[in-house]
Amino acid sequence: MASKGKVRGISGQYPLVQNVTVTEGRTANLTCRVEFNDNTSLQWSNPAQQTLFFGDKKALRDNRIELVRASWSELTISISDVTLSDEGMYTCSLFTMPVRTAKAYLTVLGVPEKPEIDGLTKPALEGDHITLTCITQGSKPAADLRWFRNEKEVKGAKEVNASGKTFTVRSSLQLHVDRNDDGVAYTCRVDHVALTQAPQQATEVLEVHYAPRVEIIHSLAVPQEGQYLKLECVSKGNPSPDPVMWTKDGGELPDLDRMIVEGRELTFTSLNKTDNGTYRCEASNHLGTSSAEYVLYVYDAPTTLPPSTIPPLHPIPPDPTALLGTHVSDPTDTGSRDPNALGQRSTDHALIGGVVAVVVFVTLCLIIVLGRYLARHKGTYLTNEAKGADDAPDADTAIINAEGNHAHAEEKKEYFI
Template structure:
């Protein structure tokens, strides 16, 4: 009995191998599993069975797996009876080919998030039977996002400055790109909606700073940026300009300007003069300028006050105006005379300094020259004195041997007189040089 069973098992294996060789297979496999698609576009689920041998495809049926693991029939096609779509699927799906038994790929015409799930393509052949192919579909939606900024006011407590919202499948991720110091809070819901709120303590220095929202999602190549600049309102800070302390009687086109910051810009400006009304002929303009529409007079002096207002608050600035009696033409002449006198005085001073320096340098050079000449003369006197002494001594010693007693005194006396004459002349020259040096130094 056992040998017979072994022979039967061997025959069955051979027969099964022969059938496997004869039956076909699925081709045109998807490049990815699960298949990913976007909402509101056509999605193709491939199913291409290629029979071999004697098999013939007689029917193709598509199913979708329900959450309870049961299968919902979508569409079927028979090689003689045609095709049929079931229920709501009849307006939602179709076969890709006009010959579904040849190419059984399914087309979802406008894909929805609810189409996500597992699908089964069943190919019925004769005589081999049914062959199934399963696949999964993931449906993504492009994020729908919005940024809601908030206008803040300086001095308010810690509060939201902007809220970023987005919805998609799968749920997107949100982040903030900013240098502001604050705190972000993220929330999400089951339908794929997420939100992020950025909160801070508002200061006027934050006005106009970047506060961008970034949306991250697999359907996007990079983050989608929603640009935003923080808006912080604060009261004006007024300043008065246009007066430099040089206003005088008769001056024309005089004007004061109220320069003010603040956010938003001030909508109104009010000019007053402390202790009285504005002088006649002085006109305030809506842009904050106070124009004196006539030549100035002494009564235009006083303390002027500007008040700038916006929706948040107001700012004040005061300036005291003094009007002098100097008429413009006279003041101008005086200014020119002062400039000319000052220029002449400065020129003379510079000239005197140059002359003093030149004279001093000249005297120094003369004194040095005279000192050098005096030194030379002194050396000459010393040299002549030594030479005279040597000649006198030589003359006495030489002439004493061959001269008579009467001639010796005469030669000595002549030599002495010559030396004294030369010494006198040198002394006179030296005295002259010394007296000249004394005069130069004096």
């Protein structure tokens, strides 16, 4: 790639040239023009003042240098596979009296090499401090290095050193490694004017080993008798802590027919009260051991009885409106769904029921008192007929006998209540 700079020289019998910038390894074209020429020859010379072309005649034996165009008004040559040593001041001469010249500077860009990342330990351990260093050489001018953590740019420390006409650039990145760095891609990217296509870059993916961490996930919020329950032991660690170990109350699982262990999962096919206890999941790798606990309490299964067999929580007094012959409204009626109407009716029923209960209680008390009074004053009522009836064949004789019986005069008296 070549770019044009400021035009040098003046019009007329003066040669006109332009500065040229080219990337190392590519081709540079040097052009010299004049507006008016009386058949005077043009000449190109290199920075060492060696003649390259005089008119259309090649003067220097260099297979990289070729003639592009030669005429009375223009002399253009090309230098292929340009190197950094080709950089410098080139001179175009017009051989008039006196000789007139114009100078063009050829700038050669040094292409930076693909960067390399050093300092990475595989695998790294959680808690380690490591330094990643990115190096690129051969850039001219000095390249710029940028760091990215999963495509998000992070700041590094850059150092530039000259090496002849090119530069060596280093950039370092300090890391305190934790488990969040596991699997993270760190990329060092080279930005440079000579890189017209995709930038040069290098990427390293960190592998971090760390001790496991464990948690238990359960499938039921309120486990009840007869239900299916699954406990999953979620363990995160590197290397992976597989398999995991399940225990109950510090010992082995008691009922392997209903408690099924598959990988990291513990499944209860049908819960009952004997399953109550503390279940522990433990996972290990070479860096450590972690565990989590789940306290299982199995609740009673919900029961639903027929409406006629459900005992009321509180006694409900009889509905006095039924005794009074009042029509009971249909519970499906819209008014019966009104919570205010229900509350008012419940209050009235309670009041009437209370009054009825008091009346019944007072009546029972009166009956008991009257009974006790009658029992206390009970006597014997004997008539005259009864007194003489023991030996008399008929009623008249009984009366005569009764009247003649003076020995039992006291017994002839009648008692009335």
